[in-house]
Amino acid sequence: MAQTNESSLLFDQPGPKGRRTxxxxxxxxxxxFALVILMxxxxxxxxxxxxxxxxxxxxxxxxxxxxxSDFYLPGLWLTIKASVLAVIGSVLFGFIFGIGRLLPNxxxxxxxxxxxxxxxxxxxxxxxxFFWRWFAFSGVSxxxxxxxxxxxxxxxxxxxxxxxxxxxxxxxxxxREASLALGLTRTQSLMQIEVPQAVYAMLPAxxxxxxxxxxxxxxxxxxxxxxxxxxxxxxxxxxxxxxxxLVVAAVIYFLVCFLLSHFARWLPKKMQERTAAPADFVxxxxxxxxxxxxxxxxxxxxxxxxxxxxGGAPRQYHAHHRGSNASIKHWKKTRYIQGYDRxxxxxxxxxxxxxxxxxxxxxxxHKVKGGKGKKKGNGHSKGSSDTPDKES
Amino acid sequence: xxxxxIHARRFFxxxxxxxxxxxCLFSLTAxxxxxxxxxxxxxxxxxxxxxxxxxxxxxxxxxxxxATYVANKLGYSEDDIIWKxxxxxQREAMxxxxxVDMIVATYSITDERKKAVSFAGxxxxxxxxxxxxxxxxxxxxxxxxxGKRLCSVTGSTSAVTVKQKFASEVQxxxxxxxxxxxxxLFSGIVDAxxxxxxxxxxxxxxxRGRLRLVGKPFTQERYGVGIKKGDKALAKxxxxxxxxxxxxxxxxxxxxxxxxxxxxxxxxxxxPPKPQEGE
Amino acid sequence: xxSVLQLFSEYNIPGAFWVNIQLTLWSALFSLIxxxxxxxxxxxxxxxMRVFGRTYVEFFQNMPLTIIMVxxxxxxxxxxxxxFSTVFSVNFFWLAVVxxxxxxxxxxxxxxxxxxxxxxxxxxxxxxxxGLSFIQSASEIILPQAFRGSVAPLGNxxxxxxxxxxxxxxxxxxxxxSSLMSEMIEYHANSIVAIFLIFALxxxxxxxxxxxxxxxxxNKLAVRR
Numbered sequence: 001m002a003q004t005n006e007s008s009l010l011f012d013q014p015g016p017k018g019r020r021t022x023x024x025x026x027x028x029x030x031x032x033f034a035l036v037i038l039m040x041x042x043x044x045x046x047x048x049x050x051x052x053x054x055x056x057x058x059x060x061x062x063x064x065x066x067x068x069s070d071f072y073l074p075g076l077w078l079t080i081k082a083s084v085l086a087v088i089g090s091v092l093f094g095f096i097f098g099i100g101r102l103l104p105n106x107x108x109x110x111x112x113x114x115x116x117x118x119x120x121x122x123x124x125x126x127x128x129x130f131f132w133r134w135f136a137f138s139g140v141s142x143x144x145x146x147x148x149x150x151x152x153x154x155x156x157x158x159x160x161x162x163x164x165x166x167x168x169x170x171x172x173x174x175x176r177e178a179s180l181a182l183g184l185t186r187t188q189s190l191m192q193i194e195v196p197q198a199v200y201a202m203l204p205a206x207x208x209x210x211x212x213x214x215x216x217x218x219x220x221x222x223x224x225x226x227x228x229x230x231x232x233x234x235x236x237x238x239x240x241x242x243x244x245x246l247v248v249a250a251v252i253y254f255l256v257c258f259l260l261s262h263f264a265r266w267l268p269k270k271m272q273e274r275t276a277a278p279a280d281f282v283x284x285x286x287x288x289x290x291x292x293x294x295x296x297x298x299x300x301x302x303x304x305x306x307x308x309x310x311g312g313a314p315r316q317y318h319a320h321h322r323g324s325n326a327s328i329k330h331w332k333k334t335r336y337i338q339g340y341d342r343x344x345x346x347x348x349x350x351x352x353x354x355x356x357x358x359x360x361x362x363x364x365x366h367k368v369k370g371g372k373g374k375k376k377g378n379g380h381s382k383g384s385s386d387t388p389d390k391e392s
Numbered sequence: 393x394x395x396x397x398i399h400a401r402r403f404f405x406x407x408x409x410x411x412x413x414x415x416c417l418f419s420l421t422a423x424x425x426x427x428x429x430x431x432x433x434x435x436x437x438x439x440x441x442x443x444x445x446x447x448x449x450x451x452x453x454x455x456x457x458x459a460t461y462v463a464n465k466l467g468y469s470e471d472d473i474i475w476k477x478x479x480x481x482q483r484e485a486m487x488x489x490x491x492v493d494m495i496v497a498t499y500s501i502t503d504e505r506k507k508a509v510s511f512a513g514x515x516x517x518x519x520x521x522x523x524x525x526x527x528x529x530x531x532x533x534x535x536x537x538x539g540k541r542l543c544s545v546t547g548s549t550s551a552v553t554v555k556q557k558f559a560s561e562v563q564x565x566x567x568x569x570x571x572x573x574x575x576x577l578f579s580g581i582v583d584a585x586x587x588x589x590x591x592x593x594x595x596x597x598x599x600r601g602r603l604r605l606v607g608k609p610f611t612q613e614r615y616g617v618g619i620k621k622g623d624k625a626l627a628k629x630x631x632x633x634x635x636x637x638x639x640x641x642x643x644x645x646x647x648x649x650x651x652x653x654x655x656x657x658x659x660x661x662x663x664p665p666k667p668q669e670g671e
Numbered sequence: 672x673x674s675v676l677q678l679f680s681e682y683n684i685p686g687a688f689w690v691n692i693q694l695t696l697w698s699a700l701f702s703l704i705x706x707x708x709x710x711x712x713x714x715x716x717x718x719x720m721r722v723f724g725r726t727y728v729e730f731f732q733n734m735p736l737t738i739i740m741v742x743x744x745x746x747x748x749x750x751x752x753x754x755f756s757t758v759f760s761v762n763f764f765w766l767a768v769v770x771x772x773x774x775x776x777x778x779x780x781x782x783x784x785x786x787x788x789x790x791x792x793x794x795x796x797x798x799x800x801x802g803l804s805f806i807q808s809a810s811e812i813i814l815p816q817a818f819r820g821s822v823a824p825l826g827n828x829x830x831x832x833x834x835x836x837x838x839x840x841x842x843x844x845x846x847x848x849s850s851l852m853s854e855m856i857e858y859h860a861n862s863i864v865a866i867f868l869i870f871a872l873x874x875x876x877x878x879x880x881x882x883x884x885x886x887x888x889x890n891k892l893a894v895r896r
Contacts, residue, residue, distance in 0.1 A: 237571025
C-alpha cells in the first residue's frame with residue numbers, strides 16, 4: 001500500500017513514451033529472468049558429472065504419500081510443537097524480565113536488564129548446542145527437544161521483554177499520571193494499567209516473532225532435533241535425493257512463514273481497537289538497538305512520519321514518549337525527537353537545554369510567528385487537528 | 393479506559409486457560425511415553441540406511457535385526473519392542489537415566505564409554521573404510537587420498553585419522569550426515585567418504601550400484617549392545633543370544649539382506665566375533 | 672581458572688572468533704551493496720523491478736538461514752558447480768559469505784525502506800521539481816537521508832548478522848566459533864559451563880559496542896526535522 005505512494009513520489013507519472021520504455025524494460029527483465037532459470041534447470045538436468053536432478057526417479061520418493069506421512073508431517077509437527085512451546089515460554093520470559101526491567105526497584109531492574117541483554121547477544125545456535133550437550137550429560141530425556149525450546153525461549157523471550165518495555169513506553173503518559181493520581185503505587189500502575197494495554201500493542205509483534213522462532217527451529221537440525229529439516233534429510237538419505245527433499249522442506253517452511261507473517265500484518269488493525277498504544281506491525285528485525293536507553297522503535301517512528309506524509313488523519317495518541325522511560329525518572333532527558341508531534345508541541349524540547357529548538361516551534365495559527373512554545377503547549381490537545389498545519 | 397480494563401482482564405483469563413490447555417498438551421506429548429509393562433525399549437539409529445532406518449512406520453537394518461533377535465531370545469515378541477531413537481551423542485545419557493533398556497546403534501565398545509555404561513557383544517567388528525564412486529578406480533586405500541577430497545560427518549574423528557596417519561594432503565569436508573556426504577560424492581565435489589565399513593555398506597546398498605566400498609578396512613570398531621552399567625546377567629543373556637544368532641546363520645542372513653548388492657564382507661579376521669563382553 | 676587458561680592455550684579461540692568476524696564483515700559489505708540495489712529496485716518506476724525486489728525480500732525473510740546454508744553447499748556448489756577456490760576451507764568460507772549476504776540483503780533492504788519513510792515528502796517533490804531523474808533523486812536526495820534515518824535498524828541487522836555467522840557451521844565452515852565450541856565440549860565435558868561462558872561472553876563483548884555505537888550514531892545522524 002505504501003509502496004505505490006512511496007514510488008510515485010520519486011518520479012513523475014510516466015507518459016506514453018515513459019510507459020513504452022517501462023514495458024520494454026519489463027520485457028527485457030522477464031527474458032533475462034527466464035534465461036537464468038532455464039540455465040539453472042539445464043545445469044540441474046545435465047550436470048557435468050553426477051546425475052540428472054530433475055528426473056522423476058528422484059522427485060517421486062520426495063513427494064509420494066509415504067514421504068508426507070512418515071517424514072514431512074511428523075517433522076512439521078515437531079517443528080510446530082517446538083515453536084509454539086518456545087513462543088509461550090518466551091512470552092512468559094518476556095513478561096517476567098520485561099516488567100522486571102520497568103520496576104522501580106533498582107536491583108531487580110539491573111538484574112533483568114543484564115539477563116535480557118545477555119540473551120540478546122549470544123547466538124541462538126550456541127545456546128542450543130550448550131543446552132543440548134548439558135542436558136545430555138545431566139541425563140535429561142529428549143535433550144535436543146528441550147535444548148531447542150530453551151534456546152529459542154531465551155533469545156526470543158529477551159526480544160519480547162524489549163517489546164513489552166517499548167509497549168509500556170509507548171502508552172500515553174496520561175495513563176500512568178491518572179493511575180498515580182488515583183493513588184495507585186507505581187508498581188500497581190505498571191501491573192494493572194500499563195502492562196495490560198502494552199500486551200495488545202505487542203501481540204502483532206509476538207506473532208511476527210513466531211515467524212522468527214519457526215525459522216530458528218531449523219537450527220535444531222544441527223543438534224539432531226528431528227524437525228522438518230532433519231526429517232527431510234533423513235528421507236533424502238534413503239534414496240540419495242536430499243536436494244529434492246530439501247526443496248520440499250524449504251517450500252513448506254516458506255509457506256508456513258509466509259502465512260504467519262501476513263497474519264501478523266493483519267493483526268494490528270484488530271488490536272488497535274483495544275489499546276491506546278500503537279499496535280503496529282513490527283518488523284522481524286529486533287526492534288531496537290541493544291543498550292538503547294530510550295528504547296526507540298525506529299521503524300515505528302518512521303511509520304509515524306510516513307502517516308503524516310500522506311495526509312492521513314493525525315494519531316490519537318502521543319508520540320513524544322516512544323521508548324521505555326516508563327520507570328526511568330529522567331525520561332524527559334532521554335527521549336528521542338523525531339518528527340513533529342502536533343498533538344504535543346511542548347514535548348519537542350531539546351533534551352539538553354530543555355528548551356524547544358527554534359525550528360520545531362509551532363507557528364501559532366492566529367498569532368505572530370515565533371511565539372513562546374511553552375505557552376502554546378497547554379492549549380494543544382485533541383482539537384489540534386482543527387488548527388492549520390505548521391508547515392502549510 | 394474502563395473498557396480496556398475489562399478487555400484486559402478477560403484477555404488474561406483467556407490467556408491463562410489457553411496456557412493451561414497447552415501445558416497439558418505438551419507435557420503429554422513430551423513425556424507421555426512412559427515405561428510400559430512387558431515391553432522392552434531399544435535405542436537404535438533412525439537415519440542410517442542399512443543399520444537402523446525408519447521406513448513406512450517400521451524399522452529396517454542390521455542393528456534392528458540383531459536387536460529383534462536378541463529381544464526374541466529375551467522373551468519379547470516383535471510387538472513388545474518400543475524403538476527409540478538414540479543419536480550418537482545421547483547414547484550414554486539414555487542408558488544412564490533409563491530411557492532405554494539397551495542400545496544397538498553402531499555403538500563401539502571403548503574404555504572411555506565403559507566408564508559410564510556396560511556392553512554386551514560385540515555383534516560385529518566393523519572397520520573404518522572408504523566409499524568411492526563405482527567408476528572411480530584411482531582410490532584403493534587411504535594412502536591414495538593425497539590431493540583428493542574426503543567427506544566425513546561433523547564431529548567424527550574418522551577423517552582426522554585418515555589425515556594424520558595416511559594422507560596429510562587430503563582436503564576435508566564436514567557434513568551433518570552421511571547422506572549429505574553421499575550426495576556430495578555423487579555430484580563429484582568429493583572423491584571419497586570415510587567411516588565404518590558397515591555404515592558405508594548400507595549407504596552403498598541404497599545407492600543402486602553407483603557407489604562402492606574400497607574394502608580395505610584400516611581400523612577395528614567392535615560394535616556392542618549398550619546396557620545399563622554393571623548388569624552382568626543381562627549381558628550374559630544377550631551374549632548367548634548373539635552367539636546363537638551367529639551359529640544358526642541368521643546373523644549372516646541379516647548382514648546379507650541389509651548390504652545387498654555391495655559384496656560387503658566384514659573383515660574376516662575378526663568376524664563373526666565372539667560375544668563375551670561385560671560378563 | 673587454571674583450566675580456563677589451559678583451554679585457551681589448547682584451542683585457538685580468538686582465531687575462531689576471527690573467522691566469524693571475517694564472515695560478518697564480508698557479508699555486511701556484500702549485503703549492504705545488494706540491499707541498496709534491492710531498495711532502489713523496490714522504489715523504481717519499472718514495475719518488474721519492484722516485483723522482483725518484493726519477491727526477493729519475501730522469499731529470504733521467510734526462509735530459514737540453515738536451509739539457505741545447506742543449499743549453498745549441496746545445491747550451488749555440488750550441483751551448479753559454483754566454486755570460489757579449489758581449497759575446500761576457502762571455498763566453504765566464501766559460500767557461507769554468499770549465503771549470509773543473500774539472506775541479510777533482504778533485511779538490509781527493509782531497514783533502508785523504513786529509512787526512506789523518514790524522508791519527508793517535500794524532499795522528493797523538490798527533487799522532481801528541480802528536474803532530477805529517478806536515479807538522481809534517489810542517489811542524491813533520498814538515499815543519503817534514508818541512510819541516516821535507518822542507522823538503528825541497520826545496526827540491528829548487523830548484530831543479527833554477526834550472530835547468524837555461527838550458522839556457517841551448516842555450510843561446512845568448521846573453524847568458526849560454534850563448531851569450535853562443540854569440539855571443545857566433546858573433549859572437555861567437565862568444564863562445559865566454562866566453555867559456554869567463554870564463547871557467550873565473547874559475543875557479548877562483540878555485540879555490546881556495536882549496539883552502543885548504533886544507538887550513538889542513530890541519535891547523532893538522525894535528521895532533525
